[in-house]
Amino acid sequence: MKTQWNHPYHLVDYSPWPISGSIGAMTTASGMVLWFSNNKTYLLLMGVMILMLTMVQWWRDIIRESTFQGKHTSKVTNGLKIGMILFIISEVFFFVSFFWSFFHSSLSPTVELGMMWPPKGIIVFNPMEIPLLNTMILLSSGISVTWAHHSIMENQSKQVTYSLMITVMLGVYFSIMQMYEYLESSFCISDSIYGSCFFMATGFHGIHVIIGTMFLLVSLIRHIKKHFSKNHHLGFEMAAWYWHFVDVVWLFLYISIYWWGS
Numbered sequence: 001m002k003t004q005w006n007h008p009y010h011l012v013d014y015s016p017w018p019i020s021g022s023i024g025a026m027t028t029a030s031g032m033v034l035w036f037s038n039n040k041t042y043l044l045l046m047g048v049m050i051l052m053l054t055m056v057q058w059w060r061d062i063i064r065e066s067t068f069q070g071k072h073t074s075k076v077t078n079g080l081k082i083g084m085i086l087f088i089i090s091e092v093f094f095f096v097s098f099f100w101s102f103f104h105s106s107l108s109p110t111v112e113l114g115m116m117w118p119p120k121g122i123i124v125f126n127p128m129e130i131p132l133l134n135t136m137i138l139l140s141s142g143i144s145v146t147w148a149h150h151s152i153m154e155n156q157s158k159q160v161t162y163s164l165m166i167t168v169m170l171g172v173y174f175s176i177m178q179m180y181e182y183l184e185s186s187f188c189i190s191d192s193i194y195g196s197c198f199f200m201a202t203g204f205h206g207i208h209v210i211i212g213t214m215f216l217l218v219s220l221i222r223h224i225k226k227h228f229s230k231n232h233h234l235g236f237e238m239a240a241w242y243w244h245f246v247d248v249v250w251l252f253l254y255i256s257i258y259w260w261g262s
Contacts, residue, residue, distance in 0.1 A: 008075040010065070017058035024050030059218075066234070067227050077234055084238045088245050091208075095249050098201040099256060105193045106261055113192060118262065122194050123186040127258040130181045134174055135254050138209075141170035142247045145216065145240050152223075152233050160228075164220040167243070171213030178206050198257060205249055212246050215239040 024047055031044025066072040072080070106117045114120030125131060144166040151159035182199075189199040219236040222228060228236055 008073040010071045010073070010076045012065075015058070015061065017054050017061070020054045021051065021058070024048075024054055063222070063227070063235070067222075067232070072234070080234060080238075084241060088241060091245065092249075095201070095204070095252075098197060098204070099252065101193070102197040102201065102257060102261065105197065113194075117194075119192045119194050122191060124194075124262040125181065125185075125258060127254070127262055130177055131254055131258040134177050134181075135250065137170050137174045137177070138247050138250050141167045141174070142244060144170065145243050149237070149240050152228055152236065153230055155230055157223075160223050161220070164216060164223065168213055168217050168220060171209055171216065174209055175206060175213070178202070178209075194261075201253055201257060205246070205253060208246050208249070212239070212243045215242055 026047075027050055028044060028047030031041070031047045034040050034043050105113070109115055109117045109119065118124050144163045148160050148163035148167065151157075151163060187195045187198075189195050216239050219228075219239045222235060
């Protein structure tokens with residue numbers, strides 16, 4: 001017999017995915033230790049595989065609850081929006097720590113750095129080459145994802161497909177260019193505080209670009225499967241918020257580390 005609730009909240013069903021995700025995270029962390037200490041990767045790969053399988057199935061269940069079972073009421077949707085906003089704010093402070101470290105070291109270089117910035121011996125990237133191209137790529141992707149959002153609101157299905165495909169391709173292109181930049185780098189993460197700040201900040205931003213690209217790719221697949229409408233597209237909306245956050249962080253990275261810092 002179906003139970004009728006007298007409140008608008010979503011009481012989630014019993015699920016194996018939280019404990020599965022915990023096991024995957026613990027296995028991944030243990031695998032990292034094994035990789036660093038003994039150069040063995042089997043435990044790390046097992047942990048990553050558990051996490052990937054957990055994510056796919058957990059998010060599949062959430063899509064079913066929201067799109068097909070109607071459990072995401074307006075009250076639940078507002079809660080999800082607040083949660084996403086708080087998550088992005090936490091990410092902002094995550095990157096603030098890297099900028100803080102960079103400016104702390106660059107505005108007052110120590111004797112160990114040669115009393116200069118960039119430190120002595122560091123050959124920095126030309127901000128007018130790949131970094132500028134990557135800036136144009138991300139700014140263009142911000143335009144295309146906004147185009148997709150407006151197309152959803154206007155019920156222009158083909159326009160949504162085209163614009164999301166362009167956004168995903170630009171995200172992949174950005175990641176390829178950053179990988180090429182890393183391969184061509186004359187310094188590494190252990191080359192003074194400059195190398196540490198550069199690779200930590202740009203590396204974590206690159207991870208966020210990959211995550212955002214996957215987020216938008218899932219949104220594209222869901223759109224093709226007719227999951228979104230003018231009044232029901234919260235999954236895509238959150239992906240767009242996340243992508244705009246990634247764009248803004250890159251602008252600060254480009255201006256401070258690539259341009260001013262060089």
